[in-house]
Amino acid sequence: MVGKFHVLLVLCLCSVGFISDFPGLPLARAQSNNSLKLRVDVDLATVDVVALDKKGNPVRNLKKEDFQLYEDGKQQEILSIDEVNAESPTSSLGAGPIDEGRSRRGKIVSIIFDDGSIRPQDFKKSRDSARKFVSEHMRPQDFFSVATFSISMKILQNFTSDREEVLKAIGQPSNFGAGSMYFEDFLRSLDAIDRSIAPIKGPKSILIYSQSAYSGMDKVAMNNSALNRVSASLDGTYKRTLSSAQKANVKFYVIDPGGTSVSTPAGLSLKSLALENGGSTIGTDIDVELGRLDQQISNYYILGFQSNNPKRDGAFRKVEVKTELKGVALKPQAGYTDRRPIDVLASSRQEKTLLTALATPSAASQLPVNFRPILFYDSPQIARILIATRIRMEKTAFRKKGNQMGTDLNVMGVAYAEDGSTAARFSETLPINFDQEKEPEYRKANIAYRNYFRLRPGKYRLRLAVLDDSDNLGATEQVLEIPPLPDKGFAGSSIIIAEQTTSLPDFIKNLQAQLLDDSALLLYSGAQIEPSVENRVPVNSNIAVMFRVYNPDKPSDQWNLTGKAILRNDKGKEYVLGPASLKNSMSLLGKSEAVVVCDLRFKDAPPGKYQLTIETGEPDSAERVIIHTDIELTSPN
Secondary structure, three states: OOOOOEEOOOOOOHHHOOOOOOOOOOOOOHHHOOEEEEEOOOOOOEEEEEEEOOOOOEOOOOOHHHOEEEEOOEEEOEEEEEEEOOOOOEOOOOOOOOOHHHHEOOOEEEEEEEOOOOOHHHHHHHHHHHHHHHHHHOOOOOEEEEEEEOOOEEEEEEEEOOHHHHHHHOOOOOOOOOHHHHHHHHHHHHHHHHHHHOOEOOOEEEEEEOOOOOOOOOOOOOOHHHHHHHHHHHHHHHHHHHHHHHHHOEEEEEEOOOOOOOOOOOOOOHHHHHHHOOOEEEOOOHHHHHHHHHHHHHOEEEEEEOOOOOOOOOOEEEEEEEOOOOOOEEEEOOEEEOOOOOEOOOOOHHHHHHHHHHHOOOOOEOOOEEEEEEEEEOOOOOEEEEEEEEEEOOOOOOEEEOOEEEEEEEEEEEEEEOOOOEEEEEEEEEEEEEOHHHHHHHHOOEEEEEEEEEEOOEEEEEEEEEEOOOOOEEEEEEEEEEOOOOOOOOEEOOOEEEEEEEEOOOOOOOOOHHHEOHHHHHEEOOEEEEEOOOOEEEOOOOEEEEEEEEOOOOOHHHOOOEEEEEEEEOOOOEEEEEEEEOHHHEEEEEOOEEEEEEEEOOOOOOOEEEEEEEEEEOOOOOOEEEEEEEEEEEOOO
């Protein structure tokens, strides 16, 4: 059978009612309905720091020896330094043959108009100021977004590098609000923004045009008990917003469009939020001060280090950066979230039991567990192996925990090298809690869990073990061979069969994947793709597949890839799609890397187990990438 690839276009179009000519990715399949999403994302330990002279101008050409970096009070060895500046917005930190395109860095700015607080006579000034800032200081490498707040937050433009689109979005007023509840709702909106833009790499700046004078001390017409409740709620929301901004590497800058002298009232306010957050307030000479601010947020250093903290618990690490240079002031980010593969069960009671299970050749089946290793390349020497896991809950021992039921699932993964040594490992505890009446639902559920190994090319035995509160065990094993990434020619990642998708937050859904953290490995067209573990798909349905293509010696914007998909059963019977051009289903991630997402549909293939092979290359070359995965076509329900 000869067919053709269908390009996956649907994710960002469905919300506006667009119906594509091509079949789209199903948002859910029957096997995924009971999956509970628990995952761990990972990232490199880097800290950005602004260096200013006595006049507030950026200090250039510093070396790593000019800085001392402390994590939670302990000095760290700075292994690398990169300078990002407005004139040459590049950085080599972590850039290799695969990810050269990711080294381009600009500033990330969100402009928010607090229209519920801006006086009518100053409304035009707020827009004029923002337009001037964008017109004069938004460069091609920068990304801006625009939003307004009155009763609720409204996104006028999500992050884009298109200056004209940003200027068009700077616009209209909205309904007015006032008082403590208004202020707390605004804080909640900022907290939500912090969390939604946290995956963006590097420092982020939120410019808030506001004339809110709320101090948190206003007396309202309520009794003391009610006032205490309001104060406690506001205080908690304020602290959460500060914390989420800290973790997301966000700084707030509050601008009074009336040009009045800024004074910070006692108690809680947007101005106190900005100052506590490491940002600033601007109330006089707005355009001049915004120009100085642009210099600070467009020029900074990125310090790279390997934490000497033995704990790998995914916690937030406070960071302090110092210098002995006279006349130089530093403004570092507050800290970072440790995103190494966490190993919280090291030296714990559960560790011995899990290691014993991992060392046992046979699989433990008290807790049914299955996983799929997914290979991506970080560099020619290092592969990132995502471990997509499903833990079935029907045999789990649940206990009463206060007013709820639940258990703690202890998970450990180990990659054993050919000589039997441990090449990499991770471990953590997943608390499972639910209301007692939901136990039947949880008995039918699968826990979706994801972590990763970083491994060099070679052969490995990957083992995963799970232990519940009652010492019930589940363990399983797979063998993985990681081929080296060639110096020349094409190579491919694993094939991912998408089980379902989750839309990204509106603010970041149009950003290129290389601007986001390592969860971008599974991003495409504004959505997070959830990989299937079982690779089971109903017959005669669309099979949404994703894979990456690498070629270190040829720029990706010059690739002219075609693809052919082959479904082969154990008797050698083949069902073929293509060859067809992949031009419209390929998204460039950098100079040497691209992601391909396609819908495949093998109409005549009956139920059964198959090997899916995808061959990719250029039509004028015999060189091909050939990647495989197992797949099972099931009878329709």
